[in-house]
Amino acid sequence: MSQLRVTKSGLVVSAVICIFIFLYLRNPTPAEPEEEPVHSEVVECGFYPDELCSALFEGKGAAPQIAKFCKTPHKSEIHAHLHTPGNCSRISRGLHFITRPLSTEEGDFSLAYIITIHKELAMFVQLLRAIYVPQNVYCIHVDEKAPKKYKTAVQTLVNCFENVFISSKREKMAYAGLTRLQADINCMKDLVHSKFQWNYVINLCGQDFPIKTNREIIHYIRSKWNDKNITPGAIQPPHINNRFKDKPPHNLTIYFGSAYYVLTRKFVEFILTDIRAKDMLQWSKDIRSPEQHYWVTLNQLKDAPGATLDAGWEGNVRAIKWKSEEGNVHDECKGRYVQDICVYGPGDLPWLIQSSSLFAYKFEPSTDPLVVTCLERRHRLQVLRQAEVPIEPQWHFHQQSHFNMRLNH
Template sequence: MIAYLILVHRFPEQFKRMFQAIYVPGNQYLIHVDQRSGPDMTADIAAFLNPYINVAMLPSRKMLWGGYSLVDAELRGMAKLLEMNADWRYFINLSGQDFPLKSQAYIADYLASHDGTEFIRNVPQQAVRPDTMNRLSHYFVEAFNRIVRTGVRRRAMSGITPYIGTQWKAVTREFCAFACHNPAARRFKQFYRRTLIADEGFFQTLMMNAFPGGKVVNDDLRTIDWIPDGDIKLRPRTFVTRDALRLTLSPDLFARKFDAQEDSHILDLLEAHLLTPAANTLPAPGEPHATLLQASGRIASPA
């Protein structure tokens, strides 16, 4: 069983389409709508979700790109999902502009075959991304609907190696419980609360320094094209119809991002793809698609 947290801030009709593509009654689903999106959008999504079982809305709060509010939403979501059901094994976070590349049966089988493995992008920040260390070196605050760099320097966490990756992950129930409730996580929360883009470093740093878990794979199981974008440096490119072949052949479980107002046909093609054998059955070792999975670390090589 999988627990999903979906963060939505625009395009409610596109979210509904994605939700229907990932919904099965046995999973748990929790949806957070950015408070800045307004009460009408929240009410519309709540009404849409009302007929579905094992679905809940997380109380809305304002969310700001680059702020700790994104980490806070994930921690609140993890805690709520832990309360909702005692049987789910994996937590997956999505945005309203993501879309699945595999069926829920495939995803469940894949995660079951790797039970206990944490899937999260993570590299040592100082060694691999030294250009991002300024996110940690000064105090940052969320104010006036933006992130403010205070200019006040701060000390690094003693005895801790910072890690960085992406916001996206598929992690175990045990890690979620550790992040939400273990006292060892408190100082990580306190430190990252005043950093920049904490959602790309908090969970990685906590996992790699404090969580006594099992195997960690440097992979978020997403197909994303990162492209330059001014001061942000990188942003996910919007996939369109011409990307269909690449997406349907991808060994990843999800892709981001999509914009139905720009190109809705790509979603038509992916919905059709979800009905095919390639999206529903794990490849056997030695099959061409299995080779792609092995090369990306998705499945273990045959003995």
């Protein structure tokens, strides 16, 4: 009997030791940061996070919780391309930029983009390659206060594309100040004087991402807004006007609206030369967030090219979850609110892909990296499906067999 007890005890001890060794080998002591492999994030998200992305788009309950443990799948890869010496062909191919017009229709309709950035290098690259096509033109405004290393990396990328350039005059960006408005105008001057012809200009910031493809954006503009400006907004309430330091110049009726727009080239040329626009820009130096007044107010002038008088809040330019609209326009923010604007979390993906807007704001990959990654991979698949030219292999991201299969349903 005693021998049996000894045998049982020995078996228990052996089992415990085996379990300990198994757990130790499965969960080794974490290496120091400098010893981590370049793609250590693959351990958590897998090489192709498409199965998780599909679950997030479908709104499966456990998916957002799993996504919290995922690091950014593309950040180290993007940084490696921009910080490692190499030629532009390697950068363009390695970062999966589309290098030909994907249809005759798109090739004949050129858009200009103004992108203001100050941080999140990888996010900027993801945004640019999502909207990049060779027939468009892109003016990048980099915050003058941005770190030198950041500016150098952006310049490295920009140098690889003839139709992408950094604005000739850069502002030190300040929240709610004139600099946001001035940065756009600086880029507009560069765009008008560039050798590129374009039909409309769209402004973005580094925390935006497209929901629609280039082809879908063109269709939307042509469907209802052909030769017209899109500046969502409404007339400013009288009690708000009392907060202005001085009366508006030229007895302008001030409107309040979105900082985002889609403007015709003729309207851009108009605001760069018209005395009312110039005087309003000067007046705007003394008001808070003047970009929320400037574009929509000038678009109400009857003689402004492409003016859309009393269009109200029409124009699906940007999908934003405002805290004040929770329960009406949207269910809730699945990420977190920052200054009453939702920073999207993985649980917001179903709402985003159902939106009719062209772009969405606001994303922070440092907080929820998988949100942009999933949107980007889905967006690229849609872009390539709509193409009317042969697809080049480097335009694809890594194999997306599961994701592709799910989206086909």
